[in-house]
Amino acid sequence: MTPTRLLLFATALTVGFVAAEPAEAQRRVAPDSLRMIQEVSPMYGPPGTEVTVYTENLPIQAAVHLGVGATRTGFEALFTAEQGMWGEVSGTITIPETAPVDRAVLLVAFDAIFAPIGLSEPFHVTRPDGTLRRTGRVTDEGVECIAFRDGDGYLYT
Incomplete structure (x- = not known):
């Protein structure tokens, strides 16, 4: 390579680095890219309940982490x-002892960098006697009965 070509190459490389868009450190997950975990059993129980999870619709990953938590927490x-x-x-x-009994929790699947790739339907953490507590509004969304929508937006009919 001649000195002139080397100088042109170095200039082009420098301009490329200066004009490059900054990259984000972690990708963002769009809600519509999350997949539903297909089978969760049981769907309610007190802390300490063993929950079986099965799904076959997640993107192929080397390892998948399964976890639990409430929305916005x-x-x-x-x-x-x-x-x-x-x-x-x-x-x-x-289900951990710290799981809240006053709101539904979700089972979540994460990829290797802990970005969510799948969510379950709500799991309802109960007290040992099987009761739970929800705060929300009674609505007319039910077909033949009244309905209740909790603070996380889940509809109970």
Whole structure:
């Protein structure tokens, strides 16, 4: 390479670095890119309940972390699962003692950098006697009965 070409190459490389768009340190997850965890059993119980999770619709990852948490509060990773040959994930997690009984929690699947890739339907944490507490509004959204919408937007009919 001649000195002139080397100088042109170095100039082009420098301009490329200066004009480059800054990258984000962590990707953002759009809500519509999250997939639903297909099977969760049981769907309610007190802290300490063992919950079986199975799904086969998550993006292929080296490892998938399963956790639990409430919306707008954060999640706690509880289990790491390897995906099967076709992307299936199964495991058992225990609902932590710190899970709130006054709101529904979600089971969440994370990728290796802890970005959410899947969510479950709400899991209802109960007291040991099977009762729970919700705060919300009674609405007319029910078909043949009244309905109740809690503070997280979940509809009970």
